[in-house]
Amino acid sequence: MSKANIVGWDIGGAHLKFAALDVNGDLLAIEQRACALWRGLDVLEGVMINAVKDFDLQGAQHFATMTGELVDLFDSRPHGVQAIADCTMTILGAGTRFYAAGHGWVSAADAGAAARYIASVNWHASASWLAQYLPDALLVDIGSTTADIIPMRDGQIFLADMSDAERMRDDSLVYSGVVRTPVMALANKLDFEGAQINVAAEYFATMADVYRVLGDLEEGYDMADTADGKGKGVLESARRLARMVGHDLEDKSLEVWRNLANTCKQMQMQQIKSAMLKHLTPRMMVIGAGVGAFLVKAIAEDLGRTYEPVSARFPEQADFGPCLPAYAVAKLAAQDA
Numbered sequence: 041m042s043k044a045n046i047v048g049w050d051i052g053g054a055h056l057k058f059a060a061l062d063v064n065g066d067l068l069a070i071e072q073r074a075c076a077l078w079r080g081l082d083v084l085e086g087v088m089i090n091a092v093k094d095f096d097l098q099g100a101q102h103f104a105t106m107t108g109e110l111v112d113l114f115d116s117r118p119h120g121v122q123a124i125a126d127c128t129m130t131i132l133g134a135g136t137r138f139y140a141a142g143h144g145w146v147s148a149a150d151a152g153a154a155a156r157y158i159a160s161v162n163w164h165a166s167a168s169w170l171a172q173y174l175p176d177a178l179l180v181d182i183g184s185t186t187a188d189i190i191p192m193r194d195g196q197i198f199l200a201d202m203s204d205a206e207r208m209r210d211d212s213l214v215y216s217g218v219v220r221t222p223v224m225a226l227a228n229k230l231d232f233e234g235a236q237i238n239v240a241a242e243y244f245a246t247m248a249d250v251y252r253v254l255g256d257l258e259e260g261y262d263m264a265d266t267a268d269g270k271g272k273g274v275l276e277s278a279r280r281l282a283r284m285v286g287h288d289l290e291d292k293s294l295e296v297w298r299n300l301a302n303t304c305k306q307m308q309m310q311q312i313k314s315a316m317l318k319h320l321t322p323r324m325m326v327i328g329a330g331v332g333a334f335l336v337k338a339i340a341e342d343l344g345r346t347y348e349p350v351s352a353r354f355p356e357q358a359d360f361g362p363c364l365p366a367y368a369v370a371k372l373a374a375q376d377a
Contacts, residue, residue, distance in 0.1 A: 041098075041115050042066075042068055042325030043063075043096070043304075044061070044069070044095065044099075044101065045062055045063040045101065046066055046100060047102050047103070047370060048059045048103050048367060048370030048371070049088075049104035049105070049128070049132075050363065051074070051075075051105070052106070052162075052204070053073050053076075053078060053108045053185075054074070054075065054185065054264060054281065055073065055184065055362065056072070057362060057365070057366040058091055058363070059367040061370050061371070061374060063338070065374050068095075070360065070361070070363045071091070071363065072261065072361060073090075073091060076111065077108045077149060078111040078113050080113065081123060081124075083132075083351065084124070084128075085127060085131060088132070092132070096174055101377075102128075102132040103138075103145065103372075104134040104138050104164060105135060105157075105158075105161060105162040106130055106138070106356075107123065108124055109124060110204075117153050121151050122151050125151035125158075125270035126148055127188070131147070134148070136253070137373070138375065139165050139369055140163075141168075141202060141368055143157045145376070151302055156203070159245055160203075163365070164183065164197065166179065166190070166364045166368045167179050167190040169367075169368035169372055170192065170327070171192040171196055171197060172325060173190075174208075175192065176194070176323050177191065177192050177325050177326070178320055178325070178327065178328065179192060179327045180312070180316060180336045181328075181364060182328075182330045182331065183218075183332065184217045184220045185217040185219070186219065187213075188212065188213060190215065191212075191321075191324070193321070210316070214315050215310065216308055216312060216368040217247065217290070218247050218256075218257060218331055219257070219261070219329075220247075220264045222247075223246060223284050224240065224244075224251070228237060230285060230303055232300060232303070237285050240284050242284075244268075244280055244283040244284050245267055245280035245281045246264070247308065248266070249278070249280045250305055250308075251300075251303040251305070252272060252277040254301050256334050256335075260361075275289065281297055281301060282297060282300075285300065297371050306376075307340060309339050322336060325345065325346040325350075326340040326345045327348055327356070327368070328340070328348070328349050328350065329349070330364065331339060331362045350364060
């Protein structure tokens with residue numbers, strides 16, 4: 041196996057993602073690993089050290105983006121950015137650089153001071169790289185927890201706002217994902233057997249349960265713990281979903297629970313579709329990325345829009361899965377080298 045030359049990292053609150061390129065810029069490895077950062081920096085240390093060891097990444101040039109500064113382990117974003125940068129530098133070396141949207145690459149020592157440009161800008165890295173190849177498109181990257189909706193026009197990111205607060209206001213960041221989002225976040229009521237039924241405001245089930253029941257969620261990306269700490273089979277997922285409307289699994293047939301799961305899917309689609317419509321222009325195609333790319337495809341078809349998964353433009357590479365930002369960081373760093 042060729043030696044890694046550049047490695048891009050995307051350090052999240054629940055997952056660590058990385059993409060390794062060889063000296064020619066070709067992809068050597070791309071992977072997501074569970075990393076419950078909110079439990080402590082030692083979790084990040086352990087997962088990152090194992091990744092470096094497993095893929096022989098030591099000695100490569102390392103470049104990172106992050107969203108993990110948001111976890112409640114940290115008092116503020118600047119605190120989180122600096123703590124993650126320090127931790128990462130200790131493992132990957134003093135030469136590690138961090139993506140600062142529009143402001144180049146920043147050292148670990150300067151990361152806290154540049155936190156406003158580093159915090160939660162993994163979407164910016166993805167779109168900055170893709171805009172070179174897709175001048176007019178709407179990138180929709182649905183992950184385990186959120187959906188990023190990024191318009192690209194004339195080869196540029198067409199968003200004035202950068203912060204999470206601004207993007208949440210403007211519907212380019214929607215806190216709705218296909219794994220970790222609680223079902224209770226969808227609505228106060230759900231249509232169930234022809235009636236509107238109140239939804240339990242309890243952490244009984246997640247959207248992963250919905251998509252397991254429907255068969256949409258790839259097993260390899262289903263890394264989060266279940267709400268009850270039990271298994272991830274269809275019946276176990278349906279049991280958790282039934283609790284959301286006050287039932288036990290045995291009260292109804294599995295087909296009823298599939299119908300309820302589809303209702304949940306349609307509600308999530310509508311939520312994300314409404315946000316997408318605020319950014320779509322007539323000539324834009326829709327590009328799907330992330331664990332929830334299947335949902336982007338369904339929304340695009342519902343809107344009658346041309347759809348492509350991001351991997352379709354780069355057939356020489358492996359499926360990006362949830363790792364597009366890590367790959368984009370690596371490719372941007374290679375361009376700047």
